[in-house]
Amino acid sequence: MTSDVARQVRALRETVARLHGELTRYGLVAWTAGNVSARVPGRDLMVIKPSGVDYDDLTADTMVVCDLDGTVVDGHASPSSDTAAHAYVYRAMPDVGGVVHTHSGYATAWAARGEPIPCWLTAQADEFGGEIPVAPFALIGGDDIGKGIVSTLSRHRSPAVLMRNHGVFTIGRDARAAVKAAVMCEDVARTAHLARALGQPLPIAPADVDALYERYQNVYGQRPAPADRAAGNP
Numbered sequence: 001m002t003s004d005v006a007r008q009v010r011a012l013r014e015t016v017a018r019l020h021g022e023l024t025r026y027g028l029v030a031w032t033a034g035n036v037s038a039r040v041p042g043r044d045l046m047v048i049k050p051s052g053v054d055y056d057d058l059t060a061d062t063m064v065v066c067d068l069d070g071t072v073v074d075g076h077a078s079p080s081s082d083t084a085a086h087a088y089v090y091r092a093m094p095d096v097g098g099v100v101h102t103h104s105g106y107a108t109a110w111a112a113r114g115e116p117i118p119c120w121l122t123a124q125a126d127e128f129g130g131e132i133p134v135a136p137f138a139l140i141g142g143d144d145i146g147k148g149i150v151s152t153l154s155r156h157r158s159p160a161v162l163m164r165n166h167g168v169f170t171i172g173r174d175a176r177a178a179v180k181a182a183v184m185c186e187d188v189a190r191t192a193h194l195a196r197a198l199g200q201p202l203p204i205a206p207a208d209v210d211a212l213y214e215r216y217q218n219v220y221g222q223r224p225a226p227a228d229r230a231a232g233n234p
Helices: 003-025 085-093 105-113 122-128 146-151 174-198 206-218
Strands: 035-039 047-050 062-066 072-073 099-102 160-163 167-172
Touching: 003 035, 003 047, 003 174, 035 085, 035 174, 047 085, 047 105, 062 085, 072 174, 085 099, 085 146, 099 174, 105 160, 105 174, 122 174, 122 206, 146 160, 160 174, 167 174
Parallel strands: none
Antiparallel strands: 035 047, 035 099, 047 062, 062 072, 099 167, 160 167
């Protein structure tokens, strides 16, 4: 591993270790379940959580580096039991830089029903561009979960998918974006459940979903200043 790659990997080890704290902060995981991974930019490598290690014990040094076939390249622990699924996503979706898996309560309840989360909320339209879809049931440990993630999300704008009878997987341009998607998925799953408990929620028109998604993805938040302003021109 060259010094440049080693620096990249070290930075991602620290980032991935820190982001696991967000899963516990938002109550998305229990005990040692769940995981975050990040692709090493420009390399066929990823950094992922070790299997079965307490969240309080996760550090940069405990993270595991694997190639995109799931083979350990660097690290002293066995990687997550979902490593093959993460690796498949990275191989099949080159623009994905982060993958997250949780068993967050409300979203996983929808997954247990095998039911997509309908788009009843503007926040869901913003983040997910429509319903949060369901992927087929698949056993843990091989490529099948990864195949389900890819085949389902390739047909949707959503960065989140509910694996039937299992839980949530999210993707993002980097690991932080994937964690954000996991947080937002649980948030809208909870509100959708509560809304339906009160009666039949009102739908949002597809054109309005599109408009909300476009605004949030391309206008909302801070944007870099134009180049001429950065150069000091009016």
